Amino acid sequence: MAYIRKVFTGFILVLPLIFSSLIFSETSDYNMPIGVTEVSESIFGLHMLIFWICVVIGVIVFSIMFWSLWKYRKSKGAVAADFDDNFWLEIGWTVAATLVLVWMAVPSTQVMVEAYDDAEGEINILITGHQWKWHYEYLEDEVGFFSNLSTSQEQIDGEVPKGEFYLREVDEPLVIPTNTRVRFLITGNDVIHSWWVPDFAVKQDAIPGFINTAWTNVPEPGIFRGACTELCGIKHAFMPVVVRAVEREEFDAFIAEKVALAEEERMLTSKVWTKDELMARGESFYATNCAACHQANGQGIPPVFPSLVGSQITMFDSNKHIEILMEGVQGSAMAAFGESYSEVDIASVITYTRQAWSNGEKGDGVIVTPQDIVAYKNRIDL
Amino acid sequence: MSTVVESHDHGHHGPAKGLSRWLFTTNHKDIGTLYLWFSFIMLFIGGAMAMVIRAELFQPGLQIVQPEFFNQMTTNHGLIMVFGVIMPAFVGLANWMLPMQIGAPDMALPRLNNLSFWLLPMAFGILISTLFMPEGGPNFGWTFYAPLSTTYAPSTVNFFIFSVHIMGVSSILGSINIITTIFNMRAPGMTLMKMPLFVWSWLITAYLLIAVMPVLAGVVTMMLMDINFGTSFFNAAGGGDPVLFQHVFWFFGHPEVYIMILPAFGIVSHIIETFSRKPIFGYSSMVYAMASIAILSFVVWAHHMFTVGMPLAGELFFMYSTMLIAIPTGVKVFNWVATMFRGSITFETPMLFSIAFVALFTIGGFSGLMLAIVPADFQYHDTYFVVAHFHYVLVPGALFGIIAAAYYWLPKWTGNMYDETLGKLHFWLTFISVNVTFFPMHFVGLAGMPRRYPDYALQFADFNALISVGAFMFGITQLLFLFIVIKTIRSGKQAKPEVWEGAGDLGLEWTLSSPPPYHSFTVQPQVK
Ligand code: HEM
Numbered sequence: 001m002a003y004i005r006k007v008f009t010g011f012i013l014v015l016p017l018i019f020s021s022l023i024f025s026e027t028s029d030y031n032m033p034i035g036v037t038e039v040s041e042s043i044f045g046l047h048m049l050i051f052w053i054c055v056v057i058g059v060i061v062f063s064i065m066f067w068s069l070w071k072y073r074k075s076k077g078a079v080a081a082d083f084d085d086n087f088w089l090e091i092g093w094t095v096a097a098t099l100v101l102v103w104m105a106v107p108s109t110q111v112m113v114e115a116y117d118d119a120e121g122e123i124n125i126l127i128t129g130h131q132w133k134w135h136y137e138y139l140e141d142e143v144g145f146f147s148n149l150s151t152s153q154e155q156i157d158g159e160v161p162k163g164e165f166y167l168r169e170v171d172e173p174l175v176i177p178t179n180t181r182v183r184f185l186i187t188g189n190d191v192i193h194s195w196w197v198p199d200f201a202v203k204q205d206a207i208p209g210f211i212n213t214a215w216t217n218v219p220e221p222g223i224f225r226g227a228c229t230e231l232c233g234i235k236h237a238f239m240p241v242v243v244r245a246v247e248r249e250e251f252d253a254f255i256a257e258k259v260a261l262a263e264e265e266r267m268l269t270s271k272v273w274t275k276d277e278l279m280a281r282g283e284s285f286y287a288t289n290c291a292a293c294h295q296a297n298g299q300g301i302p303p304v305f306p307s308l309v310g311s312q313i314t315m316f317d318s319n320k321h322i323e324i325l326m327e328g329v330q331g332s333a334m335a336a337f338g339e340s341y342s343e344v345d346i347a348s349v350i351t352y353t354r355q356a357w358s359n360g361e362k363g364d365g366v367i368v369t370p371q372d373i374v375a376y377k378n379r380i381d382l
Numbered sequence: 383m384s385t386v387v388e389s390h391d392h393g394h395h396g397p398a399k400g401l402s403r404w405l406f407t408t409n410h411k412d413i414g415t416l417y418l419w420f421s422f423i424m425l426f427i428g429g430a431m432a433m434v435i436r437a438e439l440f441q442p443g444l445q446i447v448q449p450e451f452f453n454q455m456t457t458n459h460g461l462i463m464v465f466g467v468i469m470p471a472f473v474g475l476a477n478w479m480l481p482m483q484i485g486a487p488d489m490a491l492p493r494l495n496n497l498s499f500w501l502l503p504m505a506f507g508i509l510i511s512t513l514f515m516p517e518g519g520p521n522f523g524w525t526f527y528a529p530l531s532t533t534y535a536p537s538t539v540n541f542f543i544f545s546v547h548i549m550g551v552s553s554i555l556g557s558i559n560i561i562t563t564i565f566n567m568r569a570p571g572m573t574l575m576k577m578p579l580f581v582w583s584w585l586i587t588a589y590l591l592i593a594v595m596p597v598l599a600g601v602v603t604m605m606l607m608d609i610n611f612g613t614s615f616f617n618a619a620g621g622g623d624p625v626l627f628q629h630v631f632w633f634f635g636h637p638e639v640y641i642m643i644l645p646a647f648g649i650v651s652h653i654i655e656t657f658s659r660k661p662i663f664g665y666s667s668m669v670y671a672m673a674s675i676a677i678l679s680f681v682v683w684a685h686h687m688f689t690v691g692m693p694l695a696g697e698l699f700f701m702y703s704t705m706l707i708a709i710p711t712g713v714k715v716f717n718w719v720a721t722m723f724r725g726s727i728t729f730e731t732p733m734l735f736s737i738a739f740v741a742l743f744t745i746g747g748f749s750g751l752m753l754a755i756v757p758a759d760f761q762y763h764d765t766y767f768v769v770a771h772f773h774y775v776l777v778p779g780a781l782f783g784i785i786a787a788a789y790y791w792l793p794k795w796t797g798n799m800y801d802e803t804l805g806k807l808h809f810w811l812t813f814i815s816v817n818v819t820f821f822p823m824h825f826v827g828l829a830g831m832p833r834r835y836p837d838y839a840l841q842f843a844d845f846n847a848l849i850s851v852g853a854f855m856f857g858i859t860q861l862l863f864l865f866i867v868i869k870t871i872r873s874g875k876q877a878k879p880e881v882w883e884g885a886g887d888l889g890l891e892w893t894l895s896s897p898p899p900y901h902s903f904t905v906q907p908q909v910k
Pocket residue numbers: 525639640642643685686687704705707708711746747748749750751753754759762763764768771772775776779780
């Protein structure tokens with residue numbers, strides 16, 4: 001009996017240790033990632049420290065408890081003692097608990113001060129959360145782009161096999177240089193989102209009307225995947241974050257290319273566009289930016305997302321149509337696209353929706369050109 | 383004149399017949415029963431929603447429901463479990479037990495009592511009906527952060543707001559009743575420091591409720607104004623502040639989480655002393671611990687908001703204050719263990735649930751402590767790690783407390799013993815499935831799965847399947863609980879007045895017959 005008891009207590013003591021060391025070992029996929037930055041490593045160390053302190057306290061408390069339950073079970077003839085208080089014991093464990101907390105608080109404060117640093121970065125990037133995609137803008141070079149989920153709807157619906165980076169891939173990742181202090185200025189366009197990259201230990205809420213800051217300094221090139229972590233509506237799970245860290249030269253080349261592209265875009269605005277060119281561009285813009293809500297067939301999901309097929313606006317009121325795209329619709333998920341996209345994009349998608357799904361045959365089929373959008377903007381500015 | 387009075391015999395009131403007994407009742411036991419059944423029904427409704435969630439998350443990809451509906455499920459699951467299950471169950475227990483524990487015939491304000499209950503089915507009727515409206519029900523999470531819940535909400539949010547208001551009125555009225563009863567109707571000799579711990583826990587809880595329910599009412603009213611009357615409390619475009627919403631909400635929300643656990647502390651203390659056959663260790667430190675938890679709970683709210691972008695001093699303040707709460711919480715755990723130490727312990731179902739409470743609630747306390755560490759919270763926040771934390775404190779915490787109370791007092795209420803074998807079976811199935819469900823959530827959270835996701839990356843698939851299996855098992859097991867409760871009400875071995883060996887000395891409720899008379903104590907007992 002004594003032997004069994006020893007084995008049993010030993011088992012209870014060791015089990016959580018074995019279990020947790022398996023799962024919490026540094027290489028485990030099911031522990032917090034150590035990450036790649038100094039801050040993420042400090043945070044990981046802190047996490048493990050607190051975790052082990054909790055394990056030790058837990059083992060002590062639970063062993064006393066299970067041992068008491070075993071030893072003082074009535075079926076074995078235990079008779080209850082009748083003490084019900086002990087002043088010094090109460091004081092003792094209160095003080096002990098306080099000391100343990102101080103032991104935890106000191107390194108936590110140090111890591112917090114390390115992680116919290118508001119200084120300017122060498123590179124400053126404005127990150128804007130949109131329903132449901134991220135916009136990145138390099139403030140020094142005044143270029144920016146949207147980053148959309150690139151996993152196909154067929155994969156999500158299970159019609160084709162899921163790829164390796166299912167829901168963790170985007171059409172255009174954020175690119176940052178290595179060994180450079182990069183500061184993120186984070187804000188929201190519509191609702192609150194939250195920008196998280198576990199490997200940098202950066203998680204900051206993207207709140208409309210606020211600009212939060214966070215920073216990182218990545219030593220090695222690599223691709224780092226994260227997510228939106230504040231419930232932001234229907235596609236909350238479908239707006240991942242992907243960051244590509246590259247050597248400085250590659251980064252500079254990337255920026256140079258972006259600047260050139262932006263220049264080209266500006267040229268496009270003054271060009272004379274044919275209907276077919278607008279249609280082609282509008283169709284692909286629609287697929288990436290509009291179909292999520294209004295659906296590929298334009299039918300929407302009424303009443304939340306109205307149908308664009310055969311509506312008064314898409315068939316007969318091109319001015320209203322422009323206004324909606326430029327300003328959005330207050331109190332709905334329809335964003336003000338005009339703030340974030342070029343005149344060419346806006347004009348082409350309007351032209352596309354006025355032609356597609358037989359809107360063209362039944363409605364006036366007006367073609368809206370980038371120059372119309374420029375004219376609209378000038379009018380509003382007055 | 384005097385003949386008229388005599389013809390109206392007050393001494394032998396019994397329950398009225400039929401439906402009107404329940405509609406018009408002012409009796410604390412009937413109202414307690416109504417609350418408990420209400421909560422039980424809500425448990426199955428909220429539970430069914432959890433099953434939808436887990437079915438969808440069983441595999442990566444969207445199979446069963448679309449994200450739209452998924453968000454409505456998570457939101458309503460949370461709202462129903464918090465406001466429709468845990469809180470009403472505790473109020474039901476308070477109704478049944480407070481008068482019996484303090485030696486009173488009934489609650490102090492019986493008509494108010496009837497009103498507080500009947501407001502609840504209306505509130506939840508309104509809330510649940512929104513799910514059947516064309517735009518669907520609330521879909522912005524049980525924490526309903528603005529502007530997702532204002533500018534971007536479906537128009538049914540107005541019903542949600544109305545329903546929250548009604549729930550708040552019900553809670554406030556209930557709390558006024560409880561405070562009044564405790565202060566005015568205790569048996570002679572029962573000083574404050576002689577009150578049973580369940581009474582203490584409810585006294586403190588009732589004050590918390592009165593303090594924070596108006597704050598909740600305030601925040602939903604501000605939403606109502608933003609949505610319908612053109613104000614901009616939370617609308618940045620109009621000069622408002624979305625973060626203000628979170629401050630106000632969590633100023634309600636954090637005390638609210640203690641509202642959901644303090645009564646369980648009281649219950650578990652009674653059960654552990656009963657089955658250890660030894661008085662609770664450190665009674666007064668238990669009372670002080672609950673009081674300090676309640677006070678501290680007002681200065682920790684922003685630990686839910688570490689990532690909104692607070693100044694460094696703010697982050698540190700809320701980290702320290704949150705860590706402080708671990709002290710009184712730890713003291714309570716130590717006291718429970720010390721009560722078992724050198725007792726004479728038996729393992730009836732209520733005791734099993736209470737032991738599991740102590741162990742698993744403590745695990746929830748540990749993860750709470752980890753979450754309090756701000757820099758680490760940057761990694762944990764809004765992942766399944768948080769989901770694991772609060773389910774550990776709410777399911778094997780609050781809910782186990784309620785289930786333990788049901789087993790502990792059911793023989794007193796009905797006069798019938800429950801079936802111990804079935805009770806133990808219920809315990810073990812519940813204990814295993816609760817851990818299979820919630821323990822792996824720690825790992826998926828650490829590995830990086832955010833909460834409130836209807837679909838997830840492939841590396842989380844194995845654990846999610848396991849979690850879903852645990853959840854289905856947990857759900858099915860609770861049908862067994864329903865069966866046991868009904869069986870006990872209808873039949874079972876006759877229970878003695880003291881029910882549990884030696885319980886006669888532990889509290890006034892055990893001096894009454896089982897089942898107790900309709901008006902508990904018509905003559906006040908004397909407490910020494
Ligand atoms: C030692 C005691 C506790 C500590 C230190 C603690 C700490 C925390 C912290 C820091 C968070 C925020 C985590 C995050 O969102 O990143 C949190 C969340 C939460 N806690 Fe606790 N907690 C404790 C006990 C409890 C208890 C007793 C309950 C309820 C019975 C509870 C219920 C919750 C809930 C419901 C949430 C999540 C709310 C949400 O975002 O939906 N906690 N806790």
